[in-house]
Amino acid sequence: MPFGSVQLVPGINVERTPTLLEAGYAQGQLIRFKDRLAQKYGGWTPFYPLSLAGVPRDMHAWDDLNARSHLLVGTTAQLAVIAEGNLTDITPQTLISDFPPDFSTISGSAIVEVDDPNIADVTVYDSVLFNTPISVGGIILSGLYPIASITGVTTYTIVAATLATATASNGGAVPDFTTTSNSSIVEVALNDHGLTATLDTVVFGISTVANGVTILGSYTVNSVQDPNTFTISTAQTATASGSFSMNGGDAELVYYIALGPPPPGAGYGLGGYGDGGYGTGVVNPNQIGDEISATDWTSDNWGQIVLACPEDGGIYYWDPTGGFFNASLVASGPIFNRGIFVSTSQQILVAYGSSIDYAASGQGIGVQQDPMLVQWCDVGNFFEWRALSNTQAGNFRIPIGSMIVGGMAVANQNLIWTDLDLWAMSYVGYPNTYGFNKIGAGAGLASSHAAQQFRGSVYWMGRSNFYVYNSGGVTVLPCSVWDAVFQNLNTDFIQNIRAMPNTPFNEVGWLYPSTASANGECDSYVKMNVTEPGTPWDNGLLPRSAWIDQTVLGPPIGAVPTGVVYQHETTNNAAGAPMVSSFTTGYFFIAEGEDFAFIDQIIPDMKWGFYGAAQTAQLTMSFNVLNYPGDTPTVHGPYTVTQATEYISTRIRGRQMSITVQSSDLNSFWRLGRVRFRWSTAGRR
Helix, strand or coil, rough: CCCEEEEECEEEECCCHHHCCCCEEEEEECCCCCEEEECCCEEEEECCCCCCCEEEEEEEEEEECCCCCEEEECCCEEEEEECCCCEEEEEEEEEEEEECEEEECCCCCCCCEECCCCCCCCCCCEEEEEEEEEEECEEEEEEEECCEEECCCCCEEEECCCCCCEEEEECEEECEEEEECCEEECCCCCCCCCCCCCEEEEEEEEEEEEEEEEEEEEEEEEEEECEEEEEEEEECCCCCCCCEEEEHHHHEEEEEECCCCCCEEEEECCCCCCCCCCCCCCCCCCCCEECCCCCCEEEECCCEEEEEEECCCCEEEECCCCCCCEEEEEECCCCCCCCCEEEEEEEEEEEECCCEEECCCCCCHHHHEECCCECCCEEEEECCCCCCCCCCCCCECCCCCCCCCEEECCEEEEEEEEECCCEEEEEEECCCEEEEEECCCCCCCCCCCCCEECCCCCEECCCCEEEECCCCCCCCCCCCCHHHHHHHHCCHHHHHHCCCCHHHHCCCEEEEECCCCCHHHHHHHEEEECCCCCCCCEEEHHHHHCCCCCCCEEECCEEEECCEEEECCCCCCCCCECCCEEEEEECCCCCCCCCEEEEEEEEEEECCCCCCCCCCEEEEEEEEEECCCCCCEEEEEEEECCCCCCCCCEEECEEEEEEEEEEEECCCCCEEEEEEEEEECCCCC
16 A cells, blocks of 8 residues: 655645645644744743733833843733842822812912822922813913922922912912803803913813813814903803803812832831831831823833833833832823833934823913824933923824824834824934834734834734835735634724734744634734745734743743733743644645545654653644545544554545644643655545
8 A cells, every 4th residue: 555645834824725725734723833844832931920910911121230130011900020030019109189279379480389188298209280270370280290399298389381470379270161051162261371372272181061061171262352261162062051160160180109219217018008118117208199000001111211101191210229119200201192112223212192281382271192193302311302402302293094003113213103004203313303204004003012023024913914014115914814813803902912023933923802802802823933934824822911022031921811921932831731732734635536545554753852852742643534625524533642653543534634633741842744644545436
């Protein structure tokens, strides 16, 4: 009887029919390709023994100047740093305070004293955001202010942008609104508002509802009636005439709390959790706030300082040797941002989906986030964001699209993705600093973490294709598992997609939520080997909500939605448990033509372990046989196979056959070679 064999074509292909696929792979789970052969995927071990709070969304690894390695993890409930097996919670804190206005000014001075009964012992490390504009002493207070000095337990000072024109004691007022029945025009009373043009913008940061209208967000000024009143138009028509005050007449301030070094003699753990430094002494008197939550994070490092931005929030920094217990707000930077990265052509911090301070720009009152705005700091100074004659800070608004989705620093330029396109952000020097050009029309980004740099190219996942950008420009990546990804993608949670680069094994990949993921967390992966002939793709199931490539900490690190952080490629097992790896081939013809074939022996060909190590892998092989493409296959097996297995005795009859290989043993590695089978003609039907 003659022997036949099948040399499998590397890569999973779900586009072709099972018969057309022939000697290809139809399905895989936790495998990869090496030298055109399928092998078991690498395993993982815990990087940190305990679960973090919340769902991990972002990670960043860096070294400090003492050569100590750190891993920053941003979750939906926590910002934490893991170093040398220890976790430090550095989650930013805020405190929202509503109280009757109590502000004092001195004529000719920009210093304003605030008396807030809801605080105790804020510090000069803290900042305060005015959610309600306040008129006091000829000054309008809006936007974000660093706390300048502490004058009492509940009092402190800030420095306004203009000088007071009057002395005021324990006063101030929020805007008053007056509606007219059946009209959408609202008159706003705010003394000394400073508005001069009908195109100025006023932002009301919290909702006020009365007389059938809701006042919230930004409004273009319709008319400036006098120095104390102006009008806006609302989306609703008022159902009654009358006046009412914003926020019921109360000021609303948001404090950004930085837990600074404790004073001498202070001790951590003597008061409430987080109230002081660890040791002995009195409680650290810092004001305590509430830890923020976030839907997502972006992060980078500025030397040994790590920078982190919660989606649609401020920019925070933390120095591992600075003595602060949590991340501090960059109070001079934009307060609302979709994300950040550090440009490496010049050391410049870039923020996208950033915010405009209308008062600072002389265009109105309040702060508003612009989803298409890119802003950047001065060279070498992430505290300086003003575009001055002696700085290179600035901003640019992308003119096409509805939002900036992500950004990245690459060789000699930065890349900015919108929901529609890819833009190059190239350093041109003073005065413009950066030039912007669209280089990838229709090549938008699926999520803020869906792009990856790899081997001199940039790969990313869009809403309907995979893309690559290199010296040849932007091109679509042909994908043999396109159906399994884009026809099975939970598009309601596309923002959770994560890039999955794996440099040691030359793989670019993505984690994504399938339609089976009811909570929208990533449960599936797709990847491609960029150095193998034909760049083979494969896909499977793997729950990971955050991922980073190899770093100063070693091989890639991935985190699961339950908060556990794993280091990959460290073992052959799945965190101490057996890893279930498998694949199924396409249907190849046993004998060409119309003849049926009979098979009585199959000879496996495998590597059963690592080079020079024990060859102890154990797996099973099943053979799926049919006569016509639409038939239900007859399954022969599974047969247990080891290095000692010379051949498998079978009694198989049919025209076409596929092979399923699976392993679930501990501590093993395998790679498939060339499978042979002994067959003879068994007649025709």
